[in-house]
Amino acid sequence: MTAPRVEVDLDAVEHNARTLVDRLAPLGIHVTGVTKGVGGAPEVAERMLSAGVAMLGESRMENVERLRAGGIAAPVLLVRSPMMSEVQQVVALTEASCNTEVRVVQALAAAATARRRVHGVVLMVELGDLREGILPEDLLAVAAAVLPLRGVQLRGIGANLACQHGVLPDPTNMALLDRLVGSVEEALALRLATVSGGSSVHLEWALSGAETGRVDDLRLGEAILLGVEPARRTPIAGLRTDAFRLVAEVIEAKVKPSAPWGRVGQAAFGPVPVPRDSGDRRRTILAVGQQDTDPSGLVPPPGMMVLGASSDHLLLDAGSTVLEVGDEVAFGLSYGSLVRATASCPTTYLTPTIA
Numbered sequence: 001m002t003a004p005r006v007e008v009d010l011d012a013v014e015h016n017a018r019t020l021v022d023r024l025a026p027l028g029i030h031v032t033g034v035t036k037g038v039g040g041a042p043e044v045a046e047r048m049l050s051a052g053v054a055m056l057g058e059s060r061m062e063n064v065e066r067l068r069a070g071g072i073a074a075p076v077l078l079v080r081s082p083m084m085s086e087v088q089q090v091v092a093l094t095e096a097s098c099n100t101e102v103r104v105v106q107a108l109a110a111a112a113t114a115r116r117r118v119h120g121v122v123l124m125v126e127l128g129d130l131r132e133g134i135l136p137e138d139l140l141a142v143a144a145a146v147l148p149l150r151g152v153q154l155r156g157i158g159a160n161l162a163c164q165h166g167v168l169p170d171p172t173n174m175a176l177l178d179r180l181v182g183s184v185e186e187a188l189a190l191r192l193a194t195v196s197g198g199s200s201v202h203l204e205w206a207l208s209g210a211e212t213g214r215v216d217d218l219r220l221g222e223a224i225l226l227g228v229e230p231a232r233r234t235p236i237a238g239l240r241t242d243a244f245r246l247v248a249e250v251i252e253a254k255v256k257p258s259a260p261w262g263r264v265g266q267a268a269f270g271p272v273p274v275p276r277d278s279g280d281r282r283r284t285i286l287a288v289g290q291q292d293t294d295p296s297g298l299v300p301p302p303g304m305m306v307l308g309a310s311s312d313h314l315l316l317d318a319g320s321t322v323l324e325v326g327d328e329v330a331f332g333l334s335y336g337s338l339v340r341a342t343a344s345c346p347t348t349y350l351t352p353t354i355a
């Protein structure tokens, strides 16, 4: 089989999605299954939908195109603010998008009107993480500007945390979201269809018995795909953390000294600390590198250690395992490693037979 490749256990993805859908349902919260971690792979989206997610979330239009080309007809929410240059595509291929700029919503409205469509708009409000979001004091004015536009429907309000600065959901910021929803509804005399409270990092908050207020949607990617919560990257009880593996092939396996020799400058990807001498080690080179994935997020098999990587070579201390050229090594992946690996390596779908 070709290497490097990403192997996906679709049953594990479906199990995770179903478990989360079932845990959130009693709270009146549905799930938007976010597929950007796997580049909008239709095979993965299909399993999320079988598991009962209400909608799909994507950040890139090229991934949405892939979903549609793969026969996925479910509603898609674009979770990144549309680029001005892609509004035509956005209204053609998605049902709704997250927005923070009135000019963009105006462009969406014009594009949707021309196509005799109505595009849903979720206004993202800033709760302190300082990535995307309308400042709370500006939210009402933006909502009031969006409301009368033909071609768009103000669908709801959303928020995002823990993506830029790791700011976590807590009773204070989530209560603010609730109050903002209430004040927009009161001032504009309407009832918003949805409050999209956040992402995987909100699971702990939502399932802790906290007051979830008007939140009726979470946009979940990492928790479904990798089975971990993003704040500490710890496994979520009952979820599978083995859905994805990156398999790479050994191209050199030798016992070599552990410390380099000669005058030292920068390495291919910047300065690296010179390792201390721990004697001769089994140094194994795999044909995979920075171009294929984020090597720092790879989890090697027990007893092995990633020493570093350049664009096309990954250096592994194989410990006591004897590897030979042609052997394959399977790694677990962080979310960052997964995003890059699925974008540049072929994917193999494992569909275990059901006994």
Ligand SMILES: *Cc1c(COP(=O)(O)O)cnc(C)c1O
Pocket (backbone or CB within 6 Å): 034, 036, 059, 079, 080, 098, 160, 198, 199, 200, 201, 219, 220, 221, 222, 223, 230
């Ligand atoms: C990526 C993203 C998500 C999904 O985040 P996870 O941590 O993978 O659950 C949700 N909302 C927005 C706006 C995103 O960009």
